[in-house]
Amino acid sequence: MKPGIATLVIAYVLSQFYRAFLAVLTPVLGREIGAGPEDLALSSGLWFLTFAAMQVPVGWALDTLGPRRTAAWLLGVAGGGGAALFALAQAPWHIHAAMVLIGIGCSPVLMASYYIFGRMYPAQVFATLAGAIIGFGTLGNLAGAWPLAWASETFGWRPTVGALALVTALVALLMGRLIQDPPAVENAGGAKGSLLDVLKIKPLWFIFPLMFVNYVPAAGMRGLWAGPYFEDVFGADSYGIGVVTLMMALAMVAGSFAYGPLDRLLGTRKWVVLTGNLLGAACMLALWAMPTAGYWSAALLLAGVGFFGSSFPMMIAHSRSFFPPHLLGRGVTLMNLFGIGGVGIMQTVSSRVHAAAPATPPEAAYQAIFLLFGGLVLLGCAIYLLSQDRTD
DSSP: OHHHHHHHHHHHHHHHHHHHTHHHHHHHHHHHHOOOHHHHHHHHHHHHHHHHHTHHHHHHHHHHTOHHHHHHHIIIIIIHHHHHHHHTOOSHHHHHHHHHHHHHHHTTHHHHHHHHHHHHSOGGGHHHHHHHHHHHHTHHHHHTTHHHHHHHHHHOHHHHHHHHHHHHHHHHHHHHHHOOOOOOOOOTTSOOOOHHHHHTOGGGGGTHHHHHHTTHHHHHIIIIIHHHHHHHHHOOOHHHHHHHHHHHHHHHHHHHHHHTTHHHHHSOSHHHHHHHHHHHHHHHHHHHHOTTSOHHHHHHHHHHHHHHTOOHHHHHHHHHTTOOGGGHHHHHHHHHHHHHHHHHHHHHHHHHHHHHSOSSSTTHHHHHHHHHHHHHHHHHHHHHTTSOOOOO
16 A cells, blocks of 8 residues: 555645645736736635535545546546646636646545545544645645745746646556555445435534634635735745745644644544634734734744644544444545635635725735634634544
8 A cells, every 4th residue: 555655645745736836926927927816816716616526526436436546537637737727828717727627636635545544544543644644745835835936936937837737647647556446345235325424424513614614724825815915015025925835834734743643642633623723713813913013923823824724634533433434435525525615615705805805004905814714713613612522
């Protein structure tokens, strides 16, 4: 399994890169093809919405076809093709179409890894493995920060993204050669089960709301709004934005590794998730209260949002403890649908909030976004408080 998992980690690095790289390219895309912040918010939202919508067929494919064919074909054809289209873009709608294709290509990668972990490794280490792959994969966040800013300034953004299209296709080929599918599993009655069977698991309904919003602040700020915010409020250029997003990406890496073993160390998943998300909401609301406190103060608060907002693998582990084995693929992809779908919906909502806010002072539009993101996490925490704690 190890060579195949290694290729999935590399593919997840690409997935993290593609969901976050628009923030750094904000200035150059605005100058060269007229893509403003609202256009890029829509593009980012389309990536997440497409990614989320794909979780239903991906869940079926993992349980039916296995992770090898599911991940390799989608990443190679849709992911590589979308990156190539992005490199050739001449108008904002080309960016929209490219991000839809890239979202399709990236949609099975993380869940293929979780499917293998859930089927082939002890249940008690699932959260640690899930956090580790996100931690390593979030290196894509790093590549999508200052290194991308440097590469786009040095070589141009089109050659840079074009090279990434070739890398994506190569990684997909390696996945097709190296991933090994786990043995098929059926339930005692021989039926495969369906998505409706997952939705009938009542404890999940207290987890869904926080799953829907927990990743919204980290993904929304890192992937999109950090760039315009620092450009408009602090006058940052691509290099300055790259430094801030690099800090946030490093915090997200650290957060993924930090969350992973805490359920075994503390004997709880619910209270680890709840505490982390409350602290992340506090960082977001501090930005709302003090949006002009200073470049480095804002950067540190965004790093806090990234660190505490990395509870995604722990929430997947909490949910997974309620899934029967034959519904593992559909179960983890349903949770991913909520997590990524929430980001996609809120990216498009946040673009409308930004457009509707007063033009002056420049921080006013971003304050509205900060309040929206922080308030949603607090609401999700209030419902999650009623959830049933469970470890393996």
